[in-house]
Amino acid sequence: MKKPVVLGLTDDAALIERSRTEPEAFAAIFDRHATEIHRYASRRLGAALAEDVVGETFLVAFRRRDSYDLSYRDARPWLFGIATNMIGRHRQAEVRFYRALARTGVDPVIESPADDVVTRVAAASQRKAIAAGLAKLSAADRNTVLLVDWAELSYHEAANALGVPVGTVRSRLNRARRKVREALGGINPILSAEEHDR
């Protein structure tokens, strides 16, 4: 799923630098990363809101390109950081979707059958549990765990995206994954049995 990072003359930093004098060059940044940002935003908010997020993300990125640190050759952490802020504006919708999935087993984010027939209708109890777990996370923990587990950023990239130290990413990640596991555990028949034994 992860895109190979193109280094050299045409890496992101070079394109962004060029876009400071030739704004059109920034379109290449869009072409390179829009799909991935959209995919990530879609998983959190659904395809329709995700397109708004993508539009806003690249608009903000374009306007901030003068302050981009060119020593970062790959712009993904920067873009995902901006996207995270834009997704944050729809936090209530995001949580509402997780709760709906947790309650009904039907995922409101998967819009059309063409998207993912099986997962939309299959009311697997694990998916309900995961959604319930995600709904309960703090925004900071959720942002962190999804950047790593969905967007597949490394710890360092997630730290850059969120503007926090790597240690913070680690502790948030541990806490978030533990909570999601606990939510899963709640529906695990074996663990449930153990609980009844107490």
Added chain:
Amino acid sequence: MTDLLEPEAPRELKELRAGIADRGPAELHKARAMLSAEIHGERRARERPRARPRRWLRPALVAGTAVAAAALVVSLLPRGPAPRAAQPAALTAAYVLNRAATAAAATPQPVPRPDQYIYVSSVTMYVSSEIGNGQEKSWLYRTRRQIWQSADGSRTGLLQIVQQPNKKLPWGPTPPALSGDPVDWTTLPPPSCPGAAPVRGTYTFLASLPTDPVRLRDWLYRHRAGQNPADAQAWTDIGDMLREMLVPPRLAAALFRVAATIPGATVVRDAANAVGQTGVAVSRSGSELIFGSRTYQLIGERSVLTRPVAGMGPAGTVVASTAQLREAVVSTLPDVPQSRKDNGGPAPACRLSRLLPTSSHVRVRNHRYTCVTTENMQLLRQSGTEIHQWLCAD
């Protein structure tokens, strides 16, 4: 168990919604259109100064045909509201200022040598108050200004003011008609002189400031030029540094970026400058910077009353309006007409501007006060050209 230290992501989490359909960049029409509009808008903003090159007037020509030249410049400016650019739903002051920063950074400016002058022509409107006989009468006085300021502050500068007809304030009296010669020349003593404009007003000084917004913000807040609350003073100081000056592009950009961080600013759409050009303004406590709505270039300033003021008008009344028409670098001062030599022209270094302190009026932050009876004006406290206290002894 290592899980306790680094718990693996639950497989179910990684797989949730993983089957969602991808969309290629070409399929993301709406998002792509947003970016394209923005790129296109900026491209046009950049091409504007190139398409219409500035014509630097020779000072001698300016001096000889000052009024005609100013009128010509005004007529060259686009009139009426500019076509609207694609704008996001919520236009914030920070957004406008950051756009302005990008536009400023992309606008080339001539760089003066230390021995040259910065020439700026502008149209202004400020409040004039006449005080005496126990009452204060205010109206709006309007001028066309041309100023020549020494780039490094080592030389005497020159200011030409051409009076324009006064304008009535909503709750003010009918203003007096202009009388006498509307053209006035004033020499500007070098900043090194006692009583001269502060040294921070020179190009050389501005060029020495940090252009990194964080460092510039730090500098501005540590070197506030007045006693207002920090944010208010920083906003005022930024306006002062941009006014009647050629500001190095990177500094202008940084000043706008700093302004974008000052809390309390709002956006005013369709604000008009002193020559009727409309743009989008950022406003803080009634003090506004106006930008071209497509170009995001600074086109002027405006002040509006934030509350009703007796003798002036209701909240929203425009009490100051400017338009900066042109900036240039010139090597010499214009020849002041012979008949004006007594008022201005080459002056001995450090001779105080004739306006101070013997004039019949004082200006406090561009608000001009006049005593009805000239000789009754008393200056109580002054530092530099800043008048802190004065009175009309009735």
